[in-house]
């Protein structure tokens with residue numbers, strides 16, 4: 462049996478007054494998903510437990526059948542896993558944003574979408590400035606894409622990482638245009654993190670990168686903001702848990718990190734951008750190809766989530782329609798005509814409602830269809846139709862077991 466998992470990230474939404482109280486999925490023209498709803502089972506599930514952040518990290522662990530309560534250790538560790546970084550059991554990873562803070566107000570959590578090159582220069586300068594204060598190897602700044610970097614804290618002779626479960630940090634994107642003097646790192650190791658943030662203020666103040674940005678009328682990166690800390694998760698591989706091999710198709714680092722953590726192969730598709738202009742058809746073709754060599758293939762599409770953050774009804778509907786016609790339909794077509802047994806599982810990870818432009822804890826509608834799955838006869842696939850079947854799963858991560866059973 463072959464299995465394909467399709468994740469329209471953040472696609473679930475609320476009834477929208479401008480759409481006559483239809484949701485995005487309901488308003489979108491998605492004939493293939495609507496047909497499959499009737500041929501299979503639909504229902505709703507919670508992918509994010511109340512005590513964890515409602516992020517793509519937690520929610521996608523659930524979709525891939527990992528209990529986030531057991532295995533979620535923070536966003537930064539999954540991003541480190543995406544880079545293939547190996548860390549010891551006493552090492553920690555901290556997310557390191559470039560931010561713009563002026564007169565104690567968070568003016569940009571991305572330092573005006575600073576470029577990867579600029580970020581790299583600034584982080585190198587910071588690393589050079591602090592490296593002498595700690596034993597060799599204890600601290601390492603790693604630049605990522607755009608404003609996103611990581612700080613690795615390693616246990617080495619003479620240095621024990623002071624962070625613990627009691628360390629508290631705050632996501633900078635939650636404080637846009639707010640005063641932030643009171644939301645610096647707190648608790649165990651908070652002092653060390655604050656010290657590094659303070660140090661970056663001095664290092665960045667007269668740095669050539671910032672001088673140039675100011676000349677160009679762009680916001681300077683005034684400092685690093687440290688948050689999202691965690692230790693590397695020890696997640697049993699998907700093969701160990703479910704006895705199946707798998708592959709991931711995504712444009713997003715975080716998802717690649719999750720894939721690496723569970724032993725999935727990452728398949729890179731040219732033109733996969735994570736935005737509305739992504740190569741939808743290329744991803745579908747890559748999935749059909751990957752199913753020849755893997756038991757489970759997961760196709761993750763970020764465009765629906767980005768449109769939600771943007772607050773664009775039009776883009777979100779268009780993204781959903783593209784997913785239906787260019788991803789779900791061709792994969793369904795290929796699998797049905799193959800003559801081999803297969804199942805398809807479609808589910809958003811979490812809602813990203815247009816109204817709030819951010820992730821929510823609400824349920825998501827799921828669809829399971831294929832060999833051996835009884836037909837429920839539903840007329841359409843959307844939040845309301847899925848809720849009406851009474852197929853509610855409080856722990857969304859258990860659906861993977863149902864899919865594979």
Ligand SMILES: [Zn+2]
Nearest residue numbers: 470471517810
């Ligand atoms: Zn997401």
